[in-house]
Amino acid sequence: MFRQSSNYLSMTLRAVTRSKLLSCSIGRGLASSSLGREEEFLSGTSAAYIEEMFEAYKRDPQSVHVSWRAYFSAGRYRSPHALISGVASEGDAPLVASNLSQQTIDSHHAVQSLIRSFQARGHNVADLDPLNIAEADLDKSVIKELELNYHNLNEADLGREFTLPATTFVAGDERRLPLRKIVERLRNAYCGSIGVEYMHLNNIEQVTWIRRNVEAPGSTFLTNDQKKMTLKRLVRAAGFEEFLAYKFPSEKRFGLEGCEVLIPSLKTVIDRSSEIGVQSFILGMPHRGRLNVLANVARMPLEYLFTAFASNLNPDDEGSGDVKYHLGASVERLNTQTQKMTKLAIVANPSHLEAVDPIVQGKTRAQQFYRGDKHGDQVMSILLHGDAAFSGQGVVYETFHLSELPQYTTHGTIHIVVNNQIGFTTDPRFSRSSPYCTDVARVVNAPIFHVNADDPEAVAFVSRLAAEWRATFHKDVVIDLVCYRRFGHNEIDEPSFTQPIMYKKIRGHTAVRKLYADKLVKDKVVDEKWVEDELKSYRSICEAAFEKARGMRELPNRLWLDSHWDGWLAKLRESNHRLPDTGVDTAILQRIGEVFGSVPENSKIHKRLEATLNQRREMLNMKKADWAMGEAFAFGSLLKEGVHVRLSGQDVERGTFSHRHHILHDQEHDKHRVSVLNAIFPDQAPYTVCNSSLSEFGVLGFELGFSMENPRALVCWEAQFGDFMNTAQCIIDQFISCGQTKWHRQAGLVLLLPHGYEGMGPEHSSARLERFLQSSDDDEDACPALEEMDKPEFAFDQLLHGNWLVVNCSTPANYFHVLRRQIMLPFRKPLVIMTPKSLLRLKEALSPIDDMLPGTQFQRVITDSSIQDPSSVKKLIFCSGKVYYDLVKRREKEGLQQQIAIVRVEQLSPFPYDLLRHEFVKYGNAQAVWLQEEHKNMGAYSYVKPRFQALLKRMGDSRANIGYAGRPAAASTATGNKYVHNLELENLQREAMRL
Numbered sequence: 003m004f005r006q007s008s009n010y011l012s013m014t015l016r017a018v019t020r021s022k023l024l025s026c027s028i029g030r031g032l033a034s035s036s037l038g039r040e041e042e043f044l045s046g047t048s049a050a051y052i053e054e055m056f057e058a059y060k061r062d063p064q065s066v067h068v069s070w071r072a073y074f075s076a077g078r079y080r081s082p083h084a085l086i087s088g089v090a091s092e093g094d095a096p097l098v099a100s101n102l103s104q105q106t107i108d109s110h111h112a113v114q115s116l117i118r119s120f121q122a123r124g125h126n127v128a129d130l131d132p133l134n135i136a137e138a139d140l141d142k143s144v145i146k147e148l149e150l151n152y153h154n155l156n157e158a159d160l161g162r163e164f165t166l167p168a169t170t171f172v173a174g175d176e177r178r179l180p181l182r183k184i185v186e187r188l189r190n191a192y193c194g195s196i197g198v199e200y201m202h203l204n205n206i207e208q209v210t211w212i213r214r215n216v217e218a219p220g221s222t223f224l225t226n227d228q229k230k231m232t233l234k235r236l237v238r239a240a241g242f243e244e245f246l247a248y249k250f251p252s253e254k255r256f257g258l259e260g261c262e263v264l265i266p267s268l269k270t271v272i273d274r275s276s277e278i279g280v281q282s283f284i285l286g287m288p289h290r291g292r293l294n295v296l297a298n299v300a301r302m303p304l305e306y307l308f309t310a311f312a313s314n315l316n317p318d319d320e321g322s323g324d325v326k327y328h329l330g331a332s333v334e335r336l337n338t339q340t341q342k343m344t345k346l347a348i349v350a351n352p353s354h355l356e357a358v359d360p361i362v363q364g365k366t367r368a369q370q371f372y373r374g375d376k377h378g379d380q381v382m383s384i385l386l387h388g389d390a391a392f393s394g395q396g397v398v399y400e401t402f403h404l405s406e407l408p409q410y411t412t413h414g415t416i417h418i419v420v421n422n423q424i425g426f427t428t429d430p431r432f433s434r435s436s437p438y439c440t441d442v443a444r445v446v447n448a449p450i451f452h453v454n455a456d457d458p459e460a461v462a463f464v465s466r467l468a469a470e471w472r473a474t475f476h477k478d479v480v481i482d483l484v485c486y487r488r489f490g491h492n493e494i495d496e497p498s499f500t501q502p503i504m505y506k507k508i509r510g511h512t513a514v515r516k517l518y519a520d521k522l523v524k525d526k527v528v529d530e531k532w533v534e535d536e537l538k539s540y541r542s543i544c545e546a547a548f549e550k551a552r553g554m555r556e557l558p559n560r561l562w563l564d565s566h567w568d569g570w571l572a573k574l575r576e577s578n579h580r581l582p583d584t585g586v587d588t589a590i591l592q593r594i595g596e597v598f599g600s601v602p603e604n605s606k607i608h609k610r611l612e613a614t615l616n617q618r619r620e621m622l623n624m625k626k627a628d629w630a631m632g633e634a635f636a637f638g639s640l641l642k643e644g645v646h647v648r649l650s651g652q653d654v655e656r657g658t659f660s661h662r663h664h665i666l667h668d669q670e671h672d673k674h675r676v677s678v679l680n681a682i683f684p685d686q687a688p689y690t691v692c693n694s695s696l697s698e699f700g701v702l703g704f705e706l707g708f709s710m711e712n713p714r715a716l717v718c719w720e721a722q723f724g725d726f727m728n729t730a731q732c733i734i735d736q737f738i739s740c741g742q743t744k745w746h747r748q749a750g751l752v753l754l755l756p757h758g759y760e761g762m763g764p765e766h767s768s769a770r771l772e773r774f775l776q777s778s779d780d781d782e783d784a785c786p787a788l789e790e791m792d793k794p795e796f797a798f799d800q801l802l803h804g805n806w807l808v809v810n811c812s813t814p815a816n817y818f819h820v821l822r823r824q825i826m827l828p829f830r831k832p833l834v835i836m837t838p839k840s841l842l843r844l845k846e847a848l849s850p851i852d853d854m855l856p857g858t859q860f861q862r863v864i865t866d867s868s869i870q871d872p873s874s875v876k877k878l879i880f881c882s883g884k885v886y887y888d889l890v891k892r893r894e895k896e897g898l899q900q901q902i903a904i905v906r907v908e909q910l911s912p913f914p915y916d917l918l919r920h921e922f923v924k925y926g927n928a929q930a931v932w933l934q935e936e937h938k939n940m941g942a943y944s945y946v947k948p949r950f951q952a953l954l955k956r957m958g959d960s961r962a963n964i965g966y967a968g969r970p971a972a973a974s975t976a977t978g979n980k981y982v983h984n985l986e987l988e989n990l991q992r993e994a995m996r997l
Contacts, residue, residue, distance in 0.1 A: 724769020
């Protein structure tokens, strides 16, 4: 029965070897002897099996497999009994000490089990709630695993000494302790003001690191100077809120009362990280406590913050289009604790509490990328959360799942949860199903440090520990500040309507500043005069700043910028306000096309891809370009000019429609990938193309953050289908469409949204063009004067003053130009492109390379060049996108080539009044119609109709209205029935051709 396969032995020996290797690599504090490691291994589930095998070997070596005989005969095995007693016999096979009883052996095993129970479940009984009315994990049940009798121990065992395993550090340098001391130290480590969740981690090095730092005696010790600094920071945090409450009692400020300890926590994280080497911090947070963070962490001059409360700001100089507790900032200053320069950016955020999370991560990743910071040693992100939002908002989960993806990782984020134990008015029992609000972090194996916010020294310890964890392992970590909210959701809200017991307790609860000051006075760290001097000093600072604020009538916009682009405004001032030529020399396009159509050296690619590359070379010889080639021309030429290009989204490396293939995979060697556009020119900028997780909200937010860091980069996000962009609608509505208006933040992010009706059903047809046009900020009734349209700077100024650009290109050349224009303009606006599907391979949609040469540029409107006599045209059809090709084909079939003109509106917003005016003049006798494949209540019709009418009225044209041809209004974007789709297409084409 003991002749087992060698596989199990190999597995167990590898486990032992791995344990020993880890013991060498972990460093100080670990038991260096093989005794400790083998004890850990043999205390697991394999111990009984191996002991049984060893007993059989002693009786008859031939009774066990040869691999076991080799192991036991080498003399490396020691039984758990010998390990517990600390005595091993001489000889090849150590024997059990004869004087050990089974009871002694069992009791040592019981102690090991008890230790593990504290490590795994101690956080469940930790003293975390400052109000002492709830449990942070929503569970008041007794944890039986933490009781002695659960492990067959009792009071009589408390005086006995036990040998401690290598899986705990409560003994410090000692190896044996009385059980009473063991339990006392375990309770101090795991059941006091700190509760540590880490046993879900699957890395023994990380688990051991936390054990060593949490369990070692004296690990939470602070020097008197550190205690004084913590109290000083509490004085400022609390004093700031008190001053605002006194001066602006009726204003909402979403103060930090009840969690003032957030300020010393944040500053400790920053100080320790700065000491380790971090130079730049990107911070995202909700509105609670934001003003305090701006004042006491970013150290924004207080007079600016007080002025933001005043009602005497000039209307044109309010400094922001958003409320003050949503604002961002960017500062660089000397960290007085480390004497190092530190940059801190606080990213602006709307009331959509967690929406900023992926934006912070994208901005952090971008800064790391441009610094060459490959491991996050110089730049790091810090995210603040509320308890209800952290557990309730799906974008938190999406952001966590970006944390270790190769092109999205920021090499560890420190998350700090301001755990009010309430969400607005909702009790945690009704707002989450998980025990803790932080349980979402377990999905990425992040350790979680729960801490009582009324214990500033415990908070300082876990904040320092979190910074060291991030520096050591470059992984996410969570600090859960279990606190309370002294007032309601805002200062004028009444919380007792819904939480009467909690707020009765809060009204009688002493604030943490007073609690900690009294403690330090009692411990003789400071005296009462020292405390009073600190209070008076900060009050005088606030009063002086308030007096300065009285005379201020404006706030410069730069105060609220979370991204400063040095020298960028000068580019606009120096501009001649003309749209740039965006063409490229033939030789450059030729080189890009050759690389794009060639098989990389030493690569075996798929046979069908070889055919695709051959077709690309044939197109190049014909001086033509399809959509993929036009995109490659744009990207490649920008790379040559030193512009970093980043393309991100689901399946973008290949392309949803298998047209792009920017990454070529070797068919015979796994993980051999070639990034085609990274090998075009010797000194080109890097090209990043990366498949994302199956997320829209999180990934679009990430790419927006990435685009905010560097205006000289082309950052593109592509939806798998444009229809799916609506799961990222929050990012589009709250940040992209209005970011400059609210926060004076420019961003040049490009959205590529596949759009077009091709019978693929309601979820694969529409990118909801109408929503983007509805959010454009131009007034449909404010048609520019005709003389304004005649000015050469008209088109440029339209782009400059609009909130974003919305285009629906119908040719690869125009796609090429609009991408290059995005970089060549001296300002940044988001660019929304309705990209095609069937046009990717339509021969009629190929562009001559001549359309991309120097002297060419993006065509906002493409006129009908086939018309010989405009006066004979009876019908003028305006359209946009791929429907143009359907109309041309139908017009030819009907023989109406000279009676119907078809004009393509490529740039929908800003509306190209000047060019469309020329079309109306050219075709003065024609009936004007807008045709679209979308339903009447969708697409561009609702946007273009009033603008066409306003233009005709401005021109004095008798054609007061513009007709409509297209699908009727509907609730769903498209039919899922192919027959119905074709019938609808036939009807709209027939209507279009009717004269």
